[in-house]
Amino acid sequence: MQNTCPPHNQNHSHGDIFHKISSDVVSFNHKPKTDNQQVDKFLDIINDIRKDLKERTDAIENIYIQIENLTWHAYSDSELVSLRELIKLCHTSVKENNNFIQSINVLSNNGLLPIEISNFREAIDDFAELVEDIDSTYNRLINDSDFVQITKHLEKL
């Protein structure tokens, strides 16, 4: 078998070489302790974001159900004013959460929290669609006389 070890520098003794390598090993051994702390800190941050995204997803799904239920009731004119304020607030929420998604996309683009970010994005997309629909129902179609007449006709069948 051939010796594959590189030739030693003839100016250094074996003792010097052992000492140099020992020193490298000692300094290497010190490094992982610092890295472990950084990894732990990083994982803590990722877990916090994971938890936050899950809570946000659950919250927006809960709001979705509540607003869906709202559409099954009749409202007085004064209640409609409050409902329209709620629709405005929901539009703002959609805008802010879409900006938030833009800011966390860098994580999923780097393979971090892809499922949690995707679930949150879907929940916001659904919410945005619902908000657009209730805006259409209570701000536009409610004032469309043809649409209202057809609805009244269907109610009398």
Added chain:
Amino acid sequence: MNIYCLPEFVTEFDKLIKNNSYSFIETEIIKSYFNISFEEAKKGHVLNASQQAPFIKRRLKGSGGARLYLTAILKDEDIYLAFVHPKSGSAGYENINDGKKSQLQKDVLDSILTKDFYKVSVNGKSLSFTPFKNIKEEVETELGE
């Protein structure tokens, strides 16, 4: 509970389920409207602010699945499937506009008044559509009218 649908729904449905990516629509409709209570069948949000004849939009297979539009006549427990569209893929789109919503409501009313709609039933794992006029004529013949 009776499940009916509009001629446009049949046209759209037949076109969509030829594409394997959209075959889930048939399974989801069967799951959502057959062998369940009327309460379950009218899930979704109301687009016309009506308590007697709600025009309902329902999600099929979650966010990226499809959207189904229907009118429910609550006193008769009748459901009229009006339109369906996928959210993604080659035939998919985000939402329908106010003009389309108005048109669908008008189509439902016209179909009911002219009795130009289909009775929807399940045949094995598939939906089948029978023109309501044919059913009416068969019943009248049987009764000797």
